[in-house]
Amino acid sequence: MSDHERFLDLCAAFTAGVLSPEERRALDEHLAQGCAECEQALAAFHEGAAALALSAPPKEPPAALRDRVFKAIEAEGARGPRGRLLAIGGWAAAACLAVVVFLGWQRHRDESERLDVLQAAGARSAALAPQADFGALRGRAVYDAATGRGVFLLENYRPPAGKDYELWAIRGGKPVSLGVARTGGSGEASILVKDLGTVEALAVSLESEGGSKTGSPTAVVSVAALAG
Amino acid sequence: MDESAILASVEAGDRDAFGRLYDRFTPMLYSLALRILGNPADAEDVIQLAWVQVWRTAGRYEARRGSVASWLATIVRSRALDRTRMTAVRARAEAAAPPARPATVFGFEEERARVRKALEELDAKQRKALELAYFEGLAHTEVASRLEAPLGTVKAWIRRGLLRLRDSLEGEAP
Numbered sequence: 001m002s003d004h005e006r007f008l009d010l011c012a013a014f015t016a017g018v019l020s021p022e023e024r025r026a027l028d029e030h031l032a033q034g035c036a037e038c039e040q041a042l043a044a045f046h047e048g049a050a051a052l053a054l055s056a057p058p059k060e061p062p063a064a065l066r067d068r069v070f071k072a073i074e075a076e077g078a079r080g081p082r083g084r085l086l087a088i089g090g091w092a093a094a095a096c097l098a099v100v101v102f103l104g105w106q107r108h109r110d111e112s113e114r115l116d117v118l119q120a121a122g123a124r125s126a127a128l129a130p131q132a133d134f135g136a137l138r139g140r141a142v143y144d145a146a147t148g149r150g151v152f153l154l155e156n157y158r159p160p161a162g163k164d165y166e167l168w169a170i171r172g173g174k175p176v177s178l179g180v181a182r183t184g185g186s187g188e189a190s191i192l193v194k195d196l197g198t199v200e201a202l203a204v205s206l207e208s209e210g211g212s213k214t215g216s217p218t219a220v221v222s223v224a225a226l227a228g
Numbered sequence: 229m230d231e232s233a234i235l236a237s238v239e240a241g242d243r244d245a246f247g248r249l250y251d252r253f254t255p256m257l258y259s260l261a262l263r264i265l266g267n268p269a270d271a272e273d274v275i276q277l278a279w280v281q282v283w284r285t286a287g288r289y290e291a292r293r294g295s296v297a298s299w300l301a302t303i304v305r306s307r308a309l310d311r312t313r314m315t316a317v318r319a320r321a322e323a324a325a326p327p328a329r330p331a332t333v334f335g336f337e338e339e340r341a342r343v344r345k346a347l348e349e350l351d352a353k354q355r356k357a358l359e360l361a362y363f364e365g366l367a368h369t370e371v372a373s374r375l376e377a378p379l380g381t382v383k384a385w386i387r388r389g390l391l392r393l394r395d396s397l398e399g400e401a402p
Binding site for chain 1: 243246247250251254255256257258259260262263268272273275276277279280283284292293294295297298299301302304305306307309310336339340343344346347358359361362363365366367368369371382383384386387389390391392393394396397398
């Protein structure tokens with residue numbers, strides 16, 4: 001009981017965004033085993049956090065913002081919203097419940113893991129410097145050597161039709177693909193990359209849809225040098 | 229109105245449903261973003277990003293994990309804290325401008341009053357701990373050192389404080 005109290009403390013700390021990486025691992029393991037009480041507590045703490053959001057001084061959003069948001073939605077294109085698979089998963093049989101709970105938790109965890117990297121004491125951060133023809137791109141790469149995790153913060157990355165941006169780690173002078181970055185019509189993204197290992201630099205390239213076919217970047221659009 | 233049902237429509241690509249969701253929650257979310265970021269331009273960017281994310285991922289909402297409001301607030305808070313790190317502009321909470329309109333026009337006025345009352349009833353340091361964690365994204369150790377309080381105490385403050393705030397909203401008549 002008193003041992004379980006500890007996990008409830010961790011649930012609250014997680015919701016408030018103050019959990020340390022070690023504590024997160026402990027809570028993660030606990031929740032992965034399935035704990036109805038903690039799941040319930042997490043939901044309650046989230047409501048408390050939403051109440052805090054309501055305590056912000058009320059300010060009227062500008063009317064033009066609504067148009068901006070709707071334009072951005074249109075720019076998302078015909079693909080429309082995603083996530084249907086997960087939604088169906090949510091309604092699936094009880095046998096799937098543990099998996100679904102874990103996936104839900106996983107998403108929350110990714111979100112706060114990104115924040116962890118961004119606020120890690122030893123994290124190195126460098127602007128993603130746009131290369132010659134790509135001056136409009138803005139971004140930053142943050143790398144936490146202690147955990148091998150990195151975050152790409154991208155702004156104004158709008159791939160032309162039929163193209164994708166791909167993320168790269170430069171390790172020992174060689175590029176290693178970290179996968180394709182989807183920024184959508186907004187051109188913005190905050191992408192967590194795990195298990196980076198030791199890297200000297202992080203880069204973004206422009207590729208044909210689906211990413212580089214050769215295993216090397218085709219057109220490097222921005223680079224962040226992290227070492228020395 | 230059933231917010232989960234609206235989200236299901238949004239997930240199916242219903243723009244009207246999206247518009248209803250936007251109108252209902254944006255004042256609250258914009259205020260939250262502004263409280264964290266301290267300037268309207270960044271707050272507007274963050275709100276745009278957050279709504280695009282909602283449009284893309286509406287299907288990921290799970291009612292039993294919390295209300296639509298708390299889900300949306302989590303997204304906006306996360307994007308806003310990203311932004312403070314990106315621009316290295318830390319929110320100056322106290323600098324937030326006074327209300328632009330009477331709260332009655334703003335919506336959520338009853339809930340807002342309840343939350344205000346619940347916060348006023350908290351110990352000043354406990355309230356500060358919640359605010360530092362939530363609006364400024366400080367790590368628990370930073371909260372503890374900022375308030376010169378033991379870590380365990382900070383944890384207890386946050387846990388009890390969140391539940392207290394949750395209870396303040398649940399007093400609502402059905």
